Amino acid sequence: MRAVRRLGAEAVALVLATVIFLVPFALMLLTAVKDQTQAVDLDFAWPTSWPVVENFLAVIEARDYILLRAYVNSTIITVASVTLLVIFGAMAAFVLQRRPGKVARLADFLVLSGLIIPPAVVPTIWLLQALGLFKTLPGMILAEVAFHLSFAMLLFRAFIAAIPRELDEAAQIDGCSGFRLFFRVIFPLLRPVTITVILVSSVNIFNDFVNPLYLLPGDENATVQVTLYNFQSQYNTQWNLLFMDIVLITIPPLILFVFFNRKIVAGMTAGAIKG
Amino acid sequence: MTQQETGPRTGSGTPTGKGHARPAARRRSAYPYALYLPAAVVFVVIFLVPTAMAFYFALTRWTLFDSEFVGLQNFRDFLAEQNLRIGFQNTIIYAVVTSGLKVVLGLLLGVLLTSRLKVRGFLRSVVFFPTLVSTVAVGITFAMLLKPQTGLVNQALALVGIDGRDWLGDAATALLSVALVDVWKGVGLATVIYIAGIMSIPTEYYQAVAVDGGGAWHRFRHVTLPLSWPATYSVIILSFIGGLRSFDLIWTMTRGGPGFTSDTIASIIYKQYQAGFFGLSTAGNVILFLVVTAIAVPLNYYLGKRQVAA
Numbered sequence: 001m002r003a004v005r006r007l008g009a010e011a012v013a014l015v016l017a018t019v020i021f022l023v024p025f026a027l028m029l030l031t032a033v034k035d036q037t038q039a040v041d042l043d044f045a046w047p048t049s050w051p052v053v054e055n056f057l058a059v060i061e062a063r064d065y066i067l068l069r070a071y072v073n074s075t076i077i078t079v080a081s082v083t084l085l086v087i088f089g090a091m092a093a094f095v096l097q098r099r100p101g102k103v104a105r106l107a108d109f110l111v112l113s114g115l116i117i118p119p120a121v122v123p124t125i126w127l128l129q130a131l132g133l134f135k136t137l138p139g140m141i142l143a144e145v146a147f148h149l150s151f152a153m154l155l156f157r158a159f160i161a162a163i164p165r166e167l168d169e170a171a172q173i174d175g176c177s178g179f180r181l182f183f184r185v186i187f188p189l190l191r192p193v194t195i196t197v198i199l200v201s202s203v204n205i206f207n208d209f210v211n212p213l214y215l216l217p218g219d220e221n222a223t224v225q226v227t228l229y230n231f232q233s234q235y236n237t238q239w240n241l242l243f244m245d246i247v248l249i250t251i252p253p254l255i256l257f258v259f260f261n262r263k264i265v266a267g268m269t270a271g272a273i274k275g
Numbered sequence: 276m277t278q279q280e281t282g283p284r285t286g287s288g289t290p291t292g293k294g295h296a297r298p299a300a301r302r303r304s305a306y307p308y309a310l311y312l313p314a315a316v317v318f319v320v321i322f323l324v325p326t327a328m329a330f331y332f333a334l335t336r337w338t339l340f341d342s343e344f345v346g347l348q349n350f351r352d353f354l355a356e357q358n359l360r361i362g363f364q365n366t367i368i369y370a371v372v373t374s375g376l377k378v379v380l381g382l383l384l385g386v387l388l389t390s391r392l393k394v395r396g397f398l399r400s401v402v403f404f405p406t407l408v409s410t411v412a413v414g415i416t417f418a419m420l421l422k423p424q425t426g427l428v429n430q431a432l433a434l435v436g437i438d439g440r441d442w443l444g445d446a447a448t449a450l451l452s453v454a455l456v457d458v459w460k461g462v463g464l465a466t467v468i469y470i471a472g473i474m475s476i477p478t479e480y481y482q483a484v485a486v487d488g489g490g491a492w493h494r495f496r497h498v499t500l501p502l503s504w505p506a507t508y509s510v511i512i513l514s515f516i517g518g519l520r521s522f523d524l525i526w527t528m529t530r531g532g533p534g535f536t537s538d539t540i541a542s543i544i545y546k547q548y549q550a551g552f553f554g555l556s557t558a559g560n561v562i563l564f565l566v567v568t569a570i571a572v573p574l575n576y577y578l579g580k581r582q583v584a585a
Contacts, residue, residue, distance in 0.1 A: 010392050020459070021401045024416050027427065042425050084317075092314035099306040107311065110318065116571050118520045119322060120329035120560045121544065122553045126339055127325050146321035149314055168305060177305040207409040209523045214548070225411050229527060232415050239419070246412045253407040257400075265403060268464055269471045 028250070032243040039240035055244040062231070066219060067245065070227040073216075076137055077223065078206045081144035082198055088145065089152030089197065090190055094182055096153065097160040098168070114150030119143075121214045128215065140216050144205050152197045155270060159193035160186070196267035199260050203253050224249050326564070333561040337554040349558035358535040359543055359559075365450055366539040366566065369525075370518030372454045377465040377514045378507060384462065385469025385506070386499060399470070403463035410460065414527030417456045418443060443529050446536035453528050453537060457521065465510045472506025473499060508578045515574065519567050540566070 031039050032055060034047045060067055096107050124143065125134055133139030163186065171177070171185045209225040216223060222230075228249055235242040257264060333349055335342035353359045384402060388395045405413065420427045421442040429439030442452040480498045489497070522541035525531065531538035531546065538546070540563045547556035 006391075010394055013387060013392065013398065014394050017398050017401050021405065023427070024413075024420060025404075027420070028412075028416055040425075042419055042422070042427065043430075084313075088314040088317065091310040095306045095308060095310040099308075103308060103311075110323075114318065114322065116516055116567055117326060118541070118560065118563050118567060120325045120557065120564070122337075122339075122548055122557050122560070123325035123328040123332055124321065126328070126332070127321070129339065131320075142317055142321050146317050149318055153314070172305055178307045179310065181305060182310060203407050207407075209409070209411050209527075213545075225409055228409070228411050228415070232527070242415065246415060250408050250412055253409075254404075257404060257407055261400060264407070265399075265467050268406070269467050 028243050028246050031239055032247045034240050036238050036240055039238070039243070042239065051240075055240050056248075059241050059244045059248065062234070062241070063219075066222055066227055067224070067248070069220070070222040070224045073137065073221060074206055074224045077140055077144060077212075078202050080137075081141045081148070081205055082202050084141070084145045085148055085152045085201055086194055086197055089149055090156045090187060090194070091182060092149075093153045093156035094160055094186055097157045098165070111150045111153050114147075115154075119147055119211075121210075125214060135216060135218060135221060137216075137221065140212060140221075143211055143215055144208065147211065148201050148204065152201060155193055155197050155267065156190065158270065159190060163189055195260075196263050196270075199256060199264050200267040203256060203264070206252060329557050329560050329564070332554060333558040335554045337557065338551075339553060342554070345554070349555045350562070352555060353558050353562060358538070361535055362531075362538040362540050362543040363562070363566075365537060366519055366541075366563075369450060369454050369457075369521065369539055370515050370570075372451065373457045373461070373518040373521075374511055374514035376455075376458045377462055378510050380458065380462050381465025381469050381510055382500075382503070382507070384466040385473055385503070386495065388466065389470055389473045399467070402466050405460045406463040408460070410523035411527050413456065413460050414524050417459075418528050421452060444533055446533055449529050449533060449537040453525050456528065457518070457524050460524070461514060461517070465514065468509050468513075469503060469506045472503040472509075476502045511578065512571065512575060516567060516571055519563070519570065 026044070027042065030044060030047065031042060033050055033052045035049050035051050038045065038048055092107070096104050096111075128134040128139045128143070131139070133142065167185065167189075168181060171181050176184055207225060208223075209229065212221075212223040212226050213229075216226070228245055231242055231245050235245075332342060334344060334346060336345050336348075337343075354363075388399050388402070392398065421429075423429060423439070423441035423444065426439075426442075428442070432439040440448065442448050476498065480502065481494055484494050484498055487493075520541060521539065522545065525537060525539055525542050526545065529537045531542045540559055544556050544559040544563065547553075547559060
């Protein structure tokens with residue numbers, strides 16, 4: 001009897017979750033492969049024709065291959081800023097964890113403020129302009145590093161706390177301290193948490209919409225999210241193309257999720273709980 | 276001060292980790308403050324300086340190239356205009372609704388997905404995945420689903436005899452519709468936080484309830500609910516701050532419309548920026564900063580205290 005009830009509860013949970021969480025994705029996929037006239041209905045009717053390749057090419061070729069350029073830009077921004085985040089964040093988290101005192105308290109306070117304070121966007125534009133970095137990829141990369149640093153430092157610091165100080169002391173006996181201690185001894189040990197930081201921040205930076213909207217205006221610097229936003233008005237009758245675009249942009253996080261599900265969940269949970 | 280210790284320190288190491296009485300001087304040498312430098316430069320220049328400058332520029336009429344001091348005029352404009360004041364109100368409503376629902380639904384899903392369901396691995400993935408999808412994509416998709424005539428939501432409602440309305444085009448429902456989509460996208464994160472919290476509850480407590488003959492409700496009410504308090508705390512802080520700052524979803528779904536009825540502080544900041552009122556836009560940023568700190572700091576303090584008590 002109880003087994004039957006459990007089975008029933010499972011079935012209900014499964015159906016509800018599927019409907020609520022998967023229907024929107026199903027609609028995206030289905031509409032993306034329909035032709036224009038059928039896509040207008042926005043329903044779950046089975047596609048009468050399958051212009052998958054045509055839709056794909058139409059989206060890619062739109063506005064002089066802007067989506068390809070956006071992909072290149074977004075990839076550059078994500079890879080460069082995540083690399084800097086990992087190196088800078090791990091270095092700073094290492095001193096922060098190992099050397100308590102006034103400076104560490106100040107750093108702690110700054111990490112916390114980095115998590116809560118919304119960035120002041122227009123003054124950031126003003127500053128980047130003064131530095132000659134407004135509307136440039138390096139400017140965008142530095143901004144992403146600054147905005148995601150606190151999160152990376154939280155994860156790194158928690159992990160470093162579990163590395164015994166005896167290791168540092170042994171390395172010091174061998175004449176290794178400061179930067180060499182960090183890069184030769186500590187950094188290689190951070191591999192698991194480094195992977196987590198890479199995964200979570202690359203998803204966040206790849207999906208970032210607000211910051212590129214403010215700091216990287218203009219077609220030549222398009223990023224995938226801003227391009228998608230602009231496609232919304234351009235394709236307001238060709239929904240098959242709009243959804244094809246959405247599908248193409250959702251694929252990178254999906255791939256990461258399929259391979260690193262546990263790591264991503266663990267990283268986001270840890271970041272949240274310590275925040 | 277930071278560079279005194281770059282050379283090898285062969286002489287000073289004590290054999291294996293000794294007590295903490297005196298190593299302060301030596302430890303200082305092994306961890307130079309210079310390691311902070313790259314992170315500190317980026318953070319201070321790109322984040323702290325603009326945040327501090329915002330307090331000055333908020334008091335000016337500003338074109339990026341020159342600024343004219345106007346005192347508190349921008350703040351007066353911000354609070355006097357009906358359209359701007361509504362943004363203030365909406366921001367609070369949005370944050371309260373989203374974080375409240377994320378706590379309730381996240382807790383329920385967390386309990387469900389830590390029970391012995393066979394399909395829980397699959398369900399966890401399904402619930403969590405929207406967290407990773409771009410907000411713009413989610414916003415566009417739901418804008419389609421919520422369309423008045425062709426939208427799937429209204430078609431589904433029509434099947435059970437309810438007349439759906441133009442959810443995003445109606446001032447009464449626009450903001451709440453966006454907030455619900457925000458919950459759909461963000462409840463996965465709340466759920467995994469609760470799952471982590473519930474899994475860390477020692478099983479002895481549940482055994483004790485079983486010994487006393489308590490049922491499922493008892494287990495939930497007297498063990499799971501009080502002992503998952505740290506998770507609740509994280510979910511509230513995280514989603515409340517996120518809710519106050521949220522922009523992407525509102526901007527892709529309603530652009531603050533119809534009229535100004537679903538504007539939040541963040542969307543007004545962007546609108547004023549687009550219109551070229553940089554000083555006014557920055558005043559909005561300062562207001563957002565004040566709202567976030569005025570709420571986050573006491574909330575953190577209050578919830579943190581309860582966490583110690585629990």
